[in-house]
Amino acid sequence: MLTLTLSTLRTRWVSFVGSFVALALGVALLTLTGLALAASLDAPDRVPERFAAAPVVVRGQDTLRVPTPSGERTEELARPRAVPGAVVARLERLGTVVEDRSFPVRVRGGHGPGELVGHPWSTAAFAPYRIDAGRAPRTADEVVVTGGWAAPGERVRTDRGTLRVAGTVPGLGFEDAVFFTDARAAELAPLSVQSAIDAEASAVREAVRDAVRDSVPGSAGVRVLTGDERRYADADPGRDAEALTALNALFGTAGGVTAFVSVFVVASTFAFAVAQRRREFGLLRTAGATPGQLRRAVVAEAALVGVLASGTGCVVGAYGAPPLVHRVVDEGLAPAWFTLGDHTWPFHLAFWTGPLVALCGVVAASWRAGRTAPAEALREASVDAGAMTRGRWLFGAGLLLTALATLVLALADDPGDLLHRKTYVTRPMLLIAAAALLAPVVVRPLTRLLTWLPARLPGATGLLVRENAAAGVRRTAALAAPVLVTVALTGSLLGAVATLDGAKAAEARERTTAAFVATAPSGEGFDAAAVARLRAVPGARISPSASSAVYVLEDGVALIRSDARAVADPGALAATTRLPLAQGRVTALDDRSIIVNEEWEEHTVGRSVRVRLGDGTARTLRIAAVMRTGTGDNGVYVTAANAAGAPVDRVDVALADGADADAVAAGLREAVAASGGRVASGDEWAAASSGPGGATRTGLLLILGIALLYTGISVVNTLLMATSDRVRDLAVLRLAGATDGQVLRLVAVESLTVAAAGALLGLVVAGLDLAGMGAALGLLSVPAAPVAPWAAVGTVAGACAVLAVVASVVPAGLALRRRAVGAAGLRE
DSSP: OHHHHHHHHHHTHHHHHHHHHHHHHHHHHHHHHHHHHHHHHTOOOOOOSTTTTOSEEEEOOOEEEEEETTEEEEEEOSSOOOOOHHHHHHHHTTSOEEEEOOEEEEBOTTOSOSEEEEEEGGGGGGTTOOOSEEOOOOSTTEEEEESSSSOTTOEEEETTEEEEEEEEEOOOSSOOEEEEOHHHHHHHOOOOOEEEEOSOHHHHHHHHHHHHHTTOTTOTTOEEEOGGGGGGGSSSTTHHHHHHHHHHHHHHHHHHHHHHHHHHHHHHHHHHHHHTTHHHHHHHHHTTOOHHHHHHHHHHHHHHHHHHHHHHHHHHHHHHHHHHHHHHHHTTSSOTTOOOOOOOHHHHHHHHHHHHHHHHHHHHHHHHHHHSOHHHHHHHTTSOOOOSOHHHHHHHHHHHHHHHHHHHHHHHHOGGGGGSHHHHHHHHHHHHHHHHHHHHHHHHHHHHHHTHHHHHSSSSHHHHHHHHHHHTHHHHHHHHHHHHHHHHHIIIIIHHHHHHHHHHHHHHHHHBOOSEEEEOOTTOOBOHHHHHHHHTSTTEEEEEEEEEEEEEEETTTEEEEEEEEEESOHHHHHHHBOOOEEEEOGGGOOTTEEEEETTSSOOOTTOEEEEEOTTSOEEEEEEEEEEOOTTTTOOEEEEGGGSTTOOEEEEEEEEOTTOOHHHHHHHHHHHHHTTTOEEEEHHHHHHHHHSOOHHHHHHHHHHHHHHHHHHHHHHHHHHHHHHHTTHHHHHHHHHTTOOHHHHHHHHHHHHHHHHHHHHHHHHHHHHHHHHHHHHHHHHTTOOOOOOOOHHHHHHHHHHHHHHHHHHHHHHHHHHTTSOHHHHHTOOO
């Protein structure tokens, strides 16, 4: 058996090279995505930055904790609370207490970093920062800056006034800081949510516990941070964890898509390679080989190729993983410190997946070949008869019915689930697999349709293409499979993103009736003076609002956070916003009520709901109105009284009767210039606010790029295998009188026909997938239709066509160099 296997490998090396390349690339992709996923799952905890040298940091309540029958549920508060004054007084008995504050500072005139973070000078020692030039600030207009962008004695214009640089400290890499005197920092940022304590950690903890036992208001949520926990006192302490969570999802999705594409292409390639050998199997059966011997020989060949290809793929993946990690870091998808670890399980998973996929790819084909009688095998070698086996019908129909049934169930039960990334990335795979299995059913009529006109033109090329495709249904279906995957993934994934973007943009346009929208810089807000300036613009009617959150406990066990807009005047909100209401009125909103959406467990107007506000305060509010679910971004609305401390970060502006739009826009821009705000028209704001984040788009393109690179190589690989197996056919054509040019044109047209058939099947799959998303949007009352990415699909289909022609014409041209008589007599 081993001798037969090795002899077959030497004789049919072209087919086995094709299978080897497909499997090695698949294992390489699984290895590099697995290594990246493992690194994101086992990343080290972030170390403290600003308070690395602080003995203890005490932080006010920043986490909402709600007891339930199933245990405590927690959520991060939108508005952390300050450390209660009574607690601070107790801590001051233990040692020096330094209150921390952070606030934005913008440099004007293009000098130095545009965005700085202000802090009290007393907190600099806890990083630690050390003065390398000048001295500490002493007056309200003196500062110390990080880095070398300003020298002591230099004056710098900022939004906090003109400041004199008293000293500089070396930058530590995590922020561009500017340090004010403690008194001036307290004026600029009155709220302090944390303090550094120069005392023993045990004594600080005991003091906080005593405050809780004495029922000091607000003391229950105070946290004492020591060691690595001090990282929670840094700005946005969860940014690395959030980035890693997104990275987990990205590489998990990429691994899933890669695994699907790899298994699909490898199984198809191995099955095609076995199908090419039916005449060989017939001869072996005639010579006395039993079906079991044939199956064992084919399985042994696949196992040997699988092991060799898996080893090669693991090596290639190991070399490809570092550039992938560097790319995600450069694109901002991962923290700057993110690196590969020394994990081994991705190698084991990828390596053993290779032989398993290879064996799965040959089992069905080898079983069919082994069952064929010797005479039947010899006759079957010329024309594909019975290409659809019972198993192929069963699995193909089963996958198709499963895809359609799950789509119908999702539309009936939860249409919004079809808009989630995991759903629209994974759902097309069922349809793609079903289309590939059922392809032989439609390939014959589809190729006849595509060749209907060419077959009626003068010459035999069109007729030969049609008959070759009809006679070789298995070959045509196998060659169309990589194109099907490529076009279907492109149309489904990019179409889903474009459809969702369009839906969100349509929702935003429907909601916004404001002529202009003024927005504060990211993470900041407009102060009272800026809002007053906006209100004073002639011809402008403004509706200020702030970002906050509302928390509700549903089913007694699930703590749900909803993003909230806190408005100052419900009447002004009604004048600048058209909320998608299913019940109630916007003007019914007041300090004792809330506007919710249909996703809430309780969403009946007039009913009361127990919620917790952005700072954790418990409140019972009456439902004033209910919004439709839409794409899931409608959130809730409350009044400013229920979002205490939240700064105004958006101002919608309606025009008064007879007001000049250009004059109002100029006045608004002047009003927000000092705050660094931006003014856009309502349509511009809606378009900008509805698009996906750069990280989301980059991650999706990364996933799609990996899959398309692999399928593109598979198109070339499969066609090289098919063309190299047709040397005898091409020689017979030449002996029948065809010129070399006619033969090459025939090969090129056949390749284009196969690519067109695969592209059309891919378009059908993408169309079905996008139709499901369109139906979901309709059920959610979103005024948007599915968007087909025609440009991307056309580009990918064109690239596949070019690859198909090149991959078939080049080996055909090389084969034509042989003498026709000698080539016609070649053995298989």
